Structure formats: structure tokens, C-alpha cells
Amino acid sequence: MDVVGYVRVSTGKQEASGLGLEAQVEYIQTAARQQGWNVTHIYSEAISGSVAPSARPEFSKAIATGLPIIVAKIDRLSRDVEHIAGLMKRVAFKVATMPNADTMQLHLFAVLAEQERAFISQRTRDALKALQQRADDGCVLSQAKVKRRSDNASVARAAKKERAAQTIEVVKQNSHHTEIAPHVKSCLYEGVNTLQSLSDCLNAKGKHTSRGGLWSPTTVRRLMLALGVWFKK
Incomplete structure (x- = not known):
């Protein structure tokens, strides 16, 4: 059976380093050998898991092939149960770590993935709150970390604003070209x-x-x- 692979990391830095991607590809290739699947192509991208799969450029290309999609773990598709349920209605997909899982099992693991996302989010908030408290108490190292986070956030916001402005300009130009x-x-x-x-x-x-x-x-x-x-x- 011909299939396509899909691997995803959340940041461009992870993508550049290869951390996470290589392991996912290995999972996919191992499962393919065991199940007799022929992986015709592997689509890869760095994008947040909070983005709906259908809104991801590379995943959209994978869907367009019409072939079953294989991922290393279900959270590479999404940690959102609604996203997973929607995908089940649109495309056939396989999970390398549980290649023979049926629909009910995939739903169960999707629920667990969503719960894990909530846990991760809460742990992050707690860690940032503790960091801020240490900085407020006078810890120089914590103050430096808070400043770096603030500076990085400012750069990210500026970059996002610039991308949005460029998108608006392209739309404006395209509309003008049509006119x-x-x-x-x-x-x-x-x-x-x-x-x-x-x-x-x-x-x-x-x-x-x-x-x-x-x-x-x-x-x-x-x-x-x-x-x-x-x-x-």
C-alpha cells in the first residue's frame, strides 16, 4: 500500500537542528517496513500544533495526494480532539507507534494527547510565574531570563506584525491587478x-x-x- 509520511515540529529552530524530525521519520520508516507500506514522500514542516491540520501548507499537500497519511505519533497531527475527529472524516491516516489501532483507539489517544497539551500549558504557566516571582525577589539570573523572554516576545510580535502587513499588501496588490x-x-x-x-x-x-x-x-x-x-x- 502506498502512503505518504508527515512529520512536524513546533518551531523553526527545532526544524533547523533536526531534533525531533529524524526520530519521527525513523518511526514512520520502521512501521512502513513492518506493515509492508511504501512511503512515496514525507512532508515536513515547522508549525504549532494549535494550527488546524487543514490550515498547514505541507499537511494540505499530503492530503492532496489522496493517499493514507502516516505520522509517528498522533500528537504530530494534533493535540486537539476536534481536529482529529474532523480528520477521520476526511482522510485515512495511520500512526506509526500503533499501526493497527482502530477508530475508537485513535479517539482515545487523541483525548490523552489533548489532556497532555493542557498539562504542558499549565506547567509552563506555573514555571513562568515562579520565574517572575524569583525576579521580583531580586534574583539577578531570573531577572536576566525575564528580560530575554520579554525581548524575544517583542521581536516575535514585530515579525508577526510585519508578516501581517506583507499579507495585506499582497492581497491589496492582487485586487488592484484584477481591477x-x-x-x-x-x-x-x-x-x-x-x-x-x-x-x-x-x-x-x-x-x-x-x-x-x-x-x-x-x-x-x-x-x-x-x-x-x-x-x-
């Missing part, structure tokens, strides 16, 4: 054959760039490349 495309084609139909003449044509039609400015040969060239059109030879 401006007919006017570009109209200008080309009218016989314009240079970047400058196309700029003049769009400006004469009162059509502006996505930022509200006038068209120039440089911005028109970028637009044509994005639209996949060029002057007739």
Missing part, C-alpha cells in the same frame, strides 16, 4: 508598444497605481510582469 488588467489590455489593443506609452495611456484613463500614484515605466513593467502580458512583437 487594472482590463485597462492594460485596452491600451495594448490601442497599439501602445513601449513602457512609457503604456504609462501615459493608463494615466490618461485616470487609473492609478495601488498606492494612488501615477504610472511610470518602472511601475508599468512590474505590473506587466505580474499580469503575464507584454507588448506585441
